[in-house]
Amino acid sequence: xxDFHRIMEKIPKVKYVDFKTVEYKEIQLAFRSESSDVFxxxxxxxxxxxxxxxxxxxxxxxxxxxxxxxxxxxxxxxARLAEREVNLLPVNPEVGEVEYKEKKEFDVEEANEILASxxxxxxxxLGALYVRSELVLSHYHIDSTxxxxxxxxVREHSSLTDLTIYLIIRDFLQGFASRILGGKGxxxxxEGRDWDYILNELVSRAKDMLKAKLLSPLEKGKSFKVILDxxxxxxxxxxxxxxxxADTFQGKFFHGLDxxxxxxxxxxxxxxxxxxxxxxxxxGVRGTRKTLIKKGDIGLLHTxxxxxxxxxxxxxxxxxxxxxPTVSNVYIRPSDWSLKEMFEDTKNGIYVKGLxxxxxxxxxxxFELIPEIAYLIRDKKLDExxxxxxxVDNIRSAIQRVDxxxxxxxxxxxxxxxxxxxxxxxxxxxxxxxxx
Numbered sequence: 001x002x003d004f005h006r007i008m009e010k011i012p013k014v015k016y017v018d019f020k021t022v023e024y025k026e027i028q029l030a031f032r033s034e035s036s037d038v039f040x041x042x043x044x045x046x047x048x049x050x051x052x053x054x055x056x057x058x059x060x061x062x063x064x065x066x067x068x069x070x071x072x073x074x075x076x077x078x079a080r081l082a083e084r085e086v087n088l089l090p091v092n093p094e095v096g097e098v099e100y101k102e103k104k105e106f107d108v109e110e111a112n113e114i115l116a117s118x119x120x121x122x123x124x125x126l127g128a129l130y131v132r133s134e135l136v137l138s139h140y141h142i143d144s145t146x147x148x149x150x151x152x153x154v155r156e157h158s159s160l161t162d163l164t165i166y167l168i169i170r171d172f173l174q175g176f177a178s179r180i181l182g183g184k185g186x187x188x189x190x191e192g193r194d195w196d197y198i199l200n201e202l203v204s205r206a207k208d209m210l211k212a213k214l215l216s217p218l219e220k221g222k223s224f225k226v227i228l229d230x231x232x233x234x235x236x237x238x239x240x241x242x243x244x245x246a247d248t249f250q251g252k253f254f255h256g257l258d259x260x261x262x263x264x265x266x267x268x269x270x271x272x273x274x275x276x277x278x279x280x281x282x283x284g285v286r287g288t289r290k291t292l293i294k295k296g297d298i299g300l301l302h303t304x305x306x307x308x309x310x311x312x313x314x315x316x317x318x319x320x321x322x323x324x325p326t327v328s329n330v331y332i333r334p335s336d337w338s339l340k341e342m343f344e345d346t347k348n349g350i351y352v353k354g355l356x357x358x359x360x361x362x363x364x365x366x367f368e369l370i371p372e373i374a375y376l377i378r379d380k381k382l383d384e385x386x387x388x389x390x391x392v393d394n395i396r397s398a399i400q401r402v403d404x405x406x407x408x409x410x411x412x413x414x415x416x417x418x419x420x421x422x423x424x425x426x427x428x429x430x431x432x433x434x435x436x
Contacts, residue, residue, distance in 0.1 A: 001145070004068055005147065007065075007072050008072070011072060011076060014050055015052065016148070017049070017050045017051075017072070017075075017149045018152075019047070019068060019146070019147050020144065020145070020146050021047075023042070023044045023143040024042060024045075025141040026040065027108065027138070029136070029138075031115045031136075032132070038108060044062065045061060045063070048074075049075060051087075051088065052076065052080055052082075054081070055305075056077065058071040058075040059320045088305060089305075091150075093148070093150050093153075094152050094285070094286055095153050096279075097155040097157075098157070099157040100159060101159075102186030102187075103186065103188040105186050106159070114187070118195070119135060122167060125203050126169055129171060131174075133166060134166040135166075136163070137162075137163045138162050139186065140160045140161075140420075141157075142157070142158050144156050154280050154284055156278065159185055160183070160184055160189075161182055161183065161190070162189075162275065162413050163180070164180045165178060165180075166178045167202050169206045169207065169209075172210075173211075174209075175208070175210040176372070177372060178372065180414075184275065205353060205354060205373055208375075209385070211385060212373060214388055219435075220436050221436055223435075224432070224433065224435050225346045225430070225431050226350045226352060226429065226430050227343070227346060227349065227404075228352055228428050229353045232354070232355055232369060233332060233425030234409075234411070234423035234425045236425065237331055237332045239359065240293070241265065243362055243365070244300050245325045245326065246300040246301060246302045246306035246307070247305075247324060254298050257298065259294070259402065262333075262335040262336075263332065264294045264332065265291070265333075266291055266331060267289070267301060267315065267329065268290070268329050268331075269315075270288065270289060275329070275420050275421065275422040276330075276413075276420055276421035281316040282323050283303060283316040285314045286314065287314050288314055290312060300325070301327065303324065305323065317416070318417075326416055326417070327421050330422075331423065331424035332405065332409065332425035335405035336405075336407060337404045343377060343382075345429075346380070346429065347379065348377055349377045350374050350375070350377060352369070352391065353371055355370075355371060356370040360395050365395045367392070368390065368392050370391070371391070373386070391434070391435055392435075401430045401431045401433065402431075403429055403430075405429075410424055412424060
């Protein structure tokens with residue numbers, strides 16, 4: 001750190017300079033039908049960012065004084081090549097060190113036992129229907145530091161663990177199901193889970209796929225009352241948040257937005273144990289909970305480059321390029337509906353479960369969601385399963401038609417452009433959205 005400060009002091013007068021270092025270790029175990037493998041890797045990176053008139057970034061794959069000097073020279077040159085002038089919102093310098101300790105150290109042998117046990121349980125529950133499964137367990141340890149010409153000097157040490165389960169079964173047709181879970185920490189991330197419920201849900205969803213039908217041609221393109229489970233509702237929350245990133249925000253989609261009284265969208269990097277939590281973002285700004293949407297109010301995700309006046313930065317992600325405002329842990333806040341009450345109030349509609357894909361076009365606001373499986377709701381009860389369903393509508397319209405929100409939210413780990421985040425929600429109902 002002392003060398004970094006000396007190098008910064010020797011850089012000709014500029015608006016800003018920093019050094020960011022990241023040391024990264026990964027262990028990944030994969031159980032597949034035809035193989036079981038373990039993969040380990042580690043890497044390190046040093047990055048220098050300079051603001052002269054424009055923003056310059058340079059990085060190297062080795063953390064030492066020689067590399068620091070090299071990237072500082074390159075970053076200064078790149079800053080002088082930029083077309084536009086940039087300015088940072090002033091913030092108070094941060095100094096400190098935080099470690100997210102593992103309660104249970106990640107051990108390969110114990111991890112193998114967990115995966116083997118889960119695979120055996122799936123086989124036992126499915127019998128002759130079982131075709132194959134894939135279980136991928138990953139553990140990461142990330143050490144990062146940031147020192148700046150403004151006086152920020154912070155260090156953060158974190159461990160993350162996640163598990164992805166894919167299941168394929170076959171009768172006359174083929175069915176599949178998947179589940180992703182994870183958080184900060186070691187093997188304790190997998191403890192305390194209701195594995196009986198998780199595995200039963202996977203098996204049930206895969207079996208329902210065997211008898212699922214396509215949505216009737218006469219019903220394709222119609223608007224339905226649609227209930228989203230926690231996974232698909234969390235993906236919806238994530239895509240709405242994309243529209244609120246300050247560097248691409250278009251006010252036309254949110255001007256005069258009229259939302260359900262209980263609809264509150266938040267981003268919160270301070271949730272203990274959550275996959276996307278952090279103390280400081282990639283600009284060294286302390287993360288705080290932010291309300292992005294509530295009735296009568298809209299907030300944006302900001303970096304120091306996009307925030308003005310009383311707007312709050314703290315959502316910067318990106319070290320080898322100019323930081324962008326992105327989510328940390330984004331979710332729809334729970335309300336007071338039970339799932340049973342939603343079904344009874346819906347009477348006829350569609351219930352979607354599990355996530356294949358969700359995306360929004362930030363230019364035209366088109367939202368598309370593909371669940372793993374869906375079910376028709378008839379006379380307040382689940383009826384036949386539907387496969388290959390696609391939910392498509394305008395994001396503004398979908399937000400305004402949310403009219404019921406469940407009691408319990410869950411967070412699903414995800415990776416956004418290489419950064420760990422999570423997305424979550426309780427069950428929600430959208431009263432009128434097109435299905436294909």
